[in-house]
Amino acid sequence: MIPTDTRHPIKATTEKIGRAAVAGVEEIGLGAMMVLESFYWLIFGRREKQTVRLGAIAEQCMAIGIQAVPIIALLAATIGMMLAIQGIHTLRIFGAESRVTVGISFSVVREFAPLITGIVIAGRSGSALAARIGTMKINQEVDALYVMGINPVRFLVVPAMVAMLIMVPALTLFSDFVGLFFAGVYVNLDLGISLAAYMDQTIDLLSVDDLMHGLGKSVIFSILIAVIGVVNGASVQGGAEGVGKATTRAVVQSISAIIVTDMLFAFVVTR
Amino acid sequence: MNETVQTPPRNVIEVRDLVTHYGDRMILKGISMDVRADEIMVIMGGSGSGKSTLLRHLMALEHHTSGTMRILGEDIDELSGVELVELRQKLGVAFQGGALFSSMTVGENVMLPLFEHTELDRKTMEIMARMKLEVVELGGFETLMPSELSGGMIKRAAFARAIVMDPKILFCDEPSAGLDPVVASQLDDLILLLREALGMTVVVVTHELESAFKIADRITVLDRGEILFIGTPDELRADPSQRIQNLLNRVAEDDNMDADAYLNRLTGEEPAYRPL
Numbered sequence: 001m002i003p004t005d006t007r008h009p010i011k012a013t014t015e016k017i018g019r020a021a022v023a024g025v026e027e028i029g030l031g032a033m034m035v036l037e038s039f040y041w042l043i044f045g046r047r048e049k050q051t052v053r054l055g056a057i058a059e060q061c062m063a064i065g066i067q068a069v070p071i072i073a074l075l076a077a078t079i080g081m082m083l084a085i086q087g088i089h090t091l092r093i094f095g096a097e098s099r100v101t102v103g104i105s106f107s108v109v110r111e112f113a114p115l116i117t118g119i120v121i122a123g124r125s126g127s128a129l130a131a132r133i134g135t136m137k138i139n140q141e142v143d144a145l146y147v148m149g150i151n152p153v154r155f156l157v158v159p160a161m162v163a164m165l166i167m168v169p170a171l172t173l174f175s176d177f178v179g180l181f182f183a184g185v186y187v188n189l190d191l192g193i194s195l196a197a198y199m200d201q202t203i204d205l206l207s208v209d210d211l212m213h214g215l216g217k218s219v220i221f222s223i224l225i226a227v228i229g230v231v232n233g234a235s236v237q238g239g240a241e242g243v244g245k246a247t248t249r250a251v252v253q254s255i256s257a258i259i260v261t262d263m264l265f266a267f268v269v270t271r
Numbered sequence: 272m273n274e275t276v277q278t279p280p281r282n283v284i285e286v287r288d289l290v291t292h293y294g295d296r297m298i299l300k301g302i303s304m305d306v307r308a309d310e311i312m313v314i315m316g317g318s319g320s321g322k323s324t325l326l327r328h329l330m331a332l333e334h335h336t337s338g339t340m341r342i343l344g345e346d347i348d349e350l351s352g353v354e355l356v357e358l359r360q361k362l363g364v365a366f367q368g369g370a371l372f373s374s375m376t377v378g379e380n381v382m383l384p385l386f387e388h389t390e391l392d393r394k395t396m397e398i399m400a401r402m403k404l405e406v407v408e409l410g411g412f413e414t415l416m417p418s419e420l421s422g423g424m425i426k427r428a429a430f431a432r433a434i435v436m437d438p439k440i441l442f443c444d445e446p447s448a449g450l451d452p453v454v455a456s457q458l459d460d461l462i463l464l465l466r467e468a469l470g471m472t473v474v475v476v477t478h479e480l481e482s483a484f485k486i487a488d489r490i491t492v493l494d495r496g497e498i499l500f501i502g503t504p505d506e507l508r509a510d511p512s513q514r515i516q517n518l519l520n521r522v523a524e525d526d527n528m529d530a531d532a533y534l535n536r537l538t539g540e541e542p543a544y545r546p547l
Contacts, residue, residue, distance in 0.1 A: 049388075050356070144366055147364040149388065
């Protein structure tokens with residue numbers, strides 16, 4: 001490679017930006033291919049003698065979903081209570097504390113439940129996916145799958161992606177309930193509104209649309225987490241250090257992607 | 272598998288004028304070689320000679336630039352996805368580092384090809400896996416995780432996984448790398464045993480001279496992407512070529528390079544010379 005410092009700095013910088021852009025586009029393309037290939041194996045796998053195993057999907061559902069229930073419950077409860085605290089504090093300015101349910105129910109169901117679930121799953125399972133695939137790649141385990149006649153995308157990626165598609169929305173729904181409940185508990189303690197009255201009000205306020213807004217986002221998040229984890233894992237180079245870098249990158253990228261998508265989705269849907 | 276009734280092709284692997292690139296760099300420069308049925312073919316060469324690349328192509332893991340490759344009589348460029356999967360069931364590979372799946376036990380690792388490609392019930396698969404583990408003297412270790420095994424044991428477990436489908440060709444990548452001489456020699460014995468007992472063709476890539484002379488029926492010597500020699504170990508010893516004798520006597524080769532080119536390489540003014 002020609003040393004970069006012998007050239008004009010502007011030329012070098014331009015080249016650097018260009019290369020980074022090409023690499024970025026390449027990664028997005030790889031991600032898109034991965035999604036398409038995953039659905040291909042899911043639908044036509046049996047015909048190609050590459051059946052996607054239900055057992056593998058169940059195993060991933062366990063790791064990605066069920067084992068995340070305690071942490072999701074804790075964070076959803078905390079967020080629910082935080083919203084209640086802030087809501088009451090803000091509304092007290094207008095003397096409208098009793099209207100806090102409006103803010104809580106919309107915020108939890110439309111924003112905070114999908115967001116917090118997505119972020120936790122990205123940190124827990126997106127990173128794990130990147131680390132697993134990266135380690136398997138540098139240990140030649142991915143090659144071993146190929147030579148055994150096992151397609152790695154079908155064997156490694158599809159179960160994780162399907163499990164994400166099932167578990168992220170399911171966990172989002174779960175954190176909807178937990179978040180709303182614990183917000184209600186705080187409202188009950190602070191304002192003396194009974195839990196039953198709070199629930200009644202919440203059910204009155206929320207429509208199926210609001211619920212679907214949150215769940216729809218969580219479906220997109222689940223695909224983003226899986227694809228970003230896989231692409232980073234698959235591009236690992238240079239041993240254990242490479243795996244660490246890829247894992248960090250996967251978490252940072254998926255959390256950024258989740259937050260940006262969240263805003264775009266809200267913008268498009270509410271117009 | 273009713274192919275065993277027919278006479279197998281005399282050459283199980285036929286490579287003709289194989290040219291491969293890594294990026295812009297040419298790695299294999301038109302290689303032609305055959306592997307005969309039931310022989311142990313050792314592919315030798317120093318680091319960067321292209322021997323690992325050749326092995327990856329023989330296992331149909333990479334795409335080549337030009338040339339043809341027939342494995343068990345099938346041109347691998349003309350195979351569909353399903354046909355390639357079927358061909359791969361007749362190939363076994365023992366990777367350099369074992370490449371055992373770290374999330375599965377040794378037994379599950381060995382069983383995986385059976386699980387994926389056959390309709391056998393689990394009990395039968397377990398028995399078959401145990402039988403193969405007995406062959407590599409790892410009987411009773413099937414419930415351990417790969418991380419609990421020593422280096423030599425991992426390689427033997429990898430052999431067990433490679434032979435569980437009774438492949439026609441067994442590929443071994445650097446079987447003795449990173450092992451002490453005694454364990455390395457045991458692995459050589461194991462390769463000989465597998466050929467005797469299971470009647471498979473074995474292709475071994477190694478840079479260990481001693482191991483190569485011990486197990487090989489024929490040896491292919493690669494150097495800088497070209498074939499330097501193909502023949503029996505005795506023919507190799509008797510070969511008069513200087514490069515062969517340097518290899519056998521472990522003499523480092525000096526690159527003859529003129530002073531200007533060397534200076535250019537140092538100052539970075541010319542595209543750097545990259546040794547293969």
